[in-house]
Amino acid sequence: MSKILMKGNEAIGAAAIQAGCRYFFGYPITPQSELPEYMARELPKVGGVYLQAESEVAAINMVYGAAGSGARVMTSSSSPGMSLKQEGISYIAGAELPCLIVNIMRGGPGLGSIQPSQTDYFQATRGGGNGDYRLVVYAPSDVQEMVDLIIEGFDVADQYRNPVMIAGDGMIGQMMEPVEFKTPVRRELAEKDWATTGTNGERERNIINSLYINPEDLEQHNIRLQAKYDLIKQNEVKVESYNIEDAELVIAAYGTTARIAKTAIAKLEEEGYKIGLIRPITLWPYPYDEFKKINPNCKAVLTAEMNTGQMIDDVKIAVEGKYPVHFYGRTGGMSPTPEEFIENIKKILGGEK
Amino acid sequence: MAVIFERTKGLTEVETHYCPGCTHGIIHRLVGEAMVELGILDNAIGVAPVGCSVFAYEYFNCDMHEAAHGRAPAVATGIKRVHPDNFVFTYQGDGDLASIGTAEIVHAAHRGEKISTIFVNNAIYGMTGGQMAPTTLIGQKTTTSPQGRTVEHSGMPIRMSELLATIDGAKFVERVAVNTPGNIRKAKRAIIEAFKVQLEGKGFGIVEVLSTCPTNWGMTAPESMKWLADNMIPYYPLGNFRRPEEAE
Numbered sequence: 226m227s228k229i230l231m232k233g234n235e236a237i238g239a240a241a242i243q244a245g246c247r248y249f250f251g252y253p254i255t256p257q258s259e260l261p262e263y264m265a266r267e268l269p270k271v272g273g274v275y276l277q278a279e280s281e282v283a284a285i286n287m288v289y290g291a292a293g294s295g296a297r298v299m300t301s302s303s304s305p306g307m308s309l310k311q312e313g314i315s316y317i318a319g320a321e322l323p324c325l326i327v328n329i330m331r332g333g334p335g336l337g338s339i340q341p342s343q344t345d346y347f348q349a350t351r352g353g354g355n356g357d358y359r360l361v362v363y364a365p366s367d368v369q370e371m372v373d374l375i376i377e378g379f380d381v382a383d384q385y386r387n388p389v390m391i392a393g394d395g396m397i398g399q400m401m402e403p404v405e406f407k408t409p410v411r412r413e414l415a416e417k418d419w420a421t422t423g424t425n426g427e428r429e430r431n432i433i434n435s436l437y438i439n440p441e442d443l444e445q446h447n448i449r450l451q452a453k454y455d456l457i458k459q460n461e462v463k464v465e466s467y468n469i470e471d472a473e474l475v476i477a478a479y480g481t482t483a484r485i486a487k488t489a490i491a492k493l494e495e496e497g498y499k500i501g502l503i504r505p506i507t508l509w510p511y512p513y514d515e516f517k518k519i520n521p522n523c524k525a526v527l528t529a530e531m532n533t534g535q536m537i538d539d540v541k542i543a544v545e546g547k548y549p550v551h552f553y554g555r556t557g558g559m560s561p562t563p564e565e566f567i568e569n570i571k572k573i574l575g576g577e578k
Numbered sequence: 579m580a581v582i583f584e585r586t587k588g589l590t591e592v593e594t595h596y597c598p599g600c601t602h603g604i605i606h607r608l609v610g611e612a613m614v615e616l617g618i619l620d621n622a623i624g625v626a627p628v629g630c631s632v633f634a635y636e637y638f639n640c641d642m643h644e645a646a647h648g649r650a651p652a653v654a655t656g657i658k659r660v661h662p663d664n665f666v667f668t669y670q671g672d673g674d675l676a677s678i679g680t681a682e683i684v685h686a687a688h689r690g691e692k693i694s695t696i697f698v699n700n701a702i703y704g705m706t707g708g709q710m711a712p713t714t715l716i717g718q719k720t721t722t723s724p725q726g727r728t729v730e731h732s733g734m735p736i737r738m739s740e741l742l743a744t745i746d747g748a749k750f751v752e753r754v755a756v757n758t759p760g761n762i763r764k765a766k767r768a769i770i771e772a773f774k775v776q777l778e779g780k781g782f783g784i785v786e787v788l789s790t791c792p793t794n795w796g797m798t799a800p801e802s803m804k805w806l807a808d809n810m811i812p813y814y815p816l817g818n819f820r821r822p823e824e825a826e
């Protein structure tokens with residue numbers, strides 16, 4: 226199939242429909258509104274349902290109902306709206322329901338701005354809602370990768386009965402890029418025999434629930450969840466690396482920031498610098514092991530994000546104190562530039578070559 | 579020997595956790611009987627709330643979801659949009675529906691969501707130990723209105739049925755009580771009628787059931803029934819507020 230030019234937010238919708246998603250519950254918020262608009266236009270054509278909820282709180286609870294009923298379902302929002310969804314996300318994780326949640330991140334805290342950011346890293350990877358739960362979190366760095374991850378993400382959600390999040394920054398949502406809808410490799414998925422569909426008098430009742438009033442039962446439920454998360458950690462880590470075995474400095478960056486880093490790396494190579502890149506594609510599970518492959522003589526790791534330093538915690542965990550970890554970030558909806566990267570890297574490496 | 583009364587198949591065969599004298603048991607039975615009599619039990623998907631009836635998913639003998647506090651109408655919306663041919667209902671208390679879940683119930687009604695809601699109003703938060711609800715009556719003492727509720731501090735008790743009856747998508751709205759055998763029979767008729775409104779695809783239906791809380795009201799069961807009749811019914815008048823023909 227040939228490539229077509231699509232805006233990121235619309236490509237998300239097209240990918241979701243191709244993945245078999247037929248239900249979308251959302252609430253308008255900039256900079257992701259093109260996605261619900263696309264779904265409102267396109268879902269009815271394939272027999273699906275787009276519904277604009279009264280709030281993000283309601284939207285995520287509609288997702289809970291639809292996912293529990295066995296549907297392939299998604300919602301999307303941007304940072305302040307994602308905060309409102311945290312209650313429902315915790316219930317969905319607790320009840321072990323599959324769904325896809327898209328966060329097109331903007332500057333915060335509070336109402337913040339409408340410009341691109343990566344300020345919801347903590348919220349996405351550390352919970353956000355209550356309880357010991359995890360989301361599979363993908364951070365695509367271009368529209369094509371986002372499309373591919375959405376199609377795979379629905380399968381991952383179904384396979385593990387777990388919510389999957391796409392953490393895209395506003396840049397990826399808003400930019401237009403050529404994208405190809407490849408025929409996806411589908412995973413073998415079990416039948417959703419746990420879903421509420423009415424017993425039809427043919428089976429025991431199905432109950433969708435996250436309440437375990439006896440602490441012994443809840444502990445066992447959590448132990449089961451952790452075992453599932455361990456399996457996801459084993460199987461689902463995705464990362465892109467560039468030149469880390471040889472690098473004098475390695476940049477750790479994801480999403481749009483990683484793309485800007487690549488431009489800086491290319492320019493620095495022309496000046497004789499050897500700069501590597503670790504680009505986590507899954508923010509959870511985090512590619513900790515990739516950092517073990519870094520050149521032992523590497524002088525430093527530079528974490529770069531569109532926030533004031535959130536993934537840096539994971540980078541520090543990953544390098545285990547072997548290398549100094551620096552941080553460069555822009556925030557508030559401001560984006561980094563290759564020139565700023567270059568300046569920071571030269572400073573860390575001790576000036577001009 | 580002729581069987582003159584038996585447990586409805588609409589409920590599971592487990593003991594409930596409800597306090598002695600609580601009317602949730604009666605209301606559960608009416609909902610279970612209504613589903614059996616309409617032949618929709620095997621097709622039903624229910625949504626339980628947070629509050630005293632949080633374990634309702636253990637009691638209704640059909641597929642069930644447990645929802646977050648107040649969100650049952652949103653969860654039911656998600657279910658119904660996926661399974662439009664299934665019968666979908668929520669069972670919610672007054673803290674759940676009239677306080678934290680007002681947005682969800684108002685907008686489920688506003689969309690004309692084809693679901694049915696059983697709204698149990700006992701004018702207090704039972705599960706958490708007797709705190710004031712939006713439905714608590716003026717002068718009523720609770721653990722968070724120890725001197726009795728006042729208008730100045732907390733406003734007048736909210737009348738949800740009257741409020742919902744102003745919304746076009748709410749095609750059936752009725753308030754009933756379960757304090758006397760006669761009222762219990764009327765309550766069952768209202769529940770069946772509300773369920774039929776969904777089955778006929780006409781829109782949203784709700785039955786508000788005035789209920790008792792002997793434990794947190796600090797009364798015996800008979801005293802509670804009398805208190806309901808003497809205090810709740812005058813402020814929360816029984817009757818139908820909306821039927822499909824009037825709603826047209």
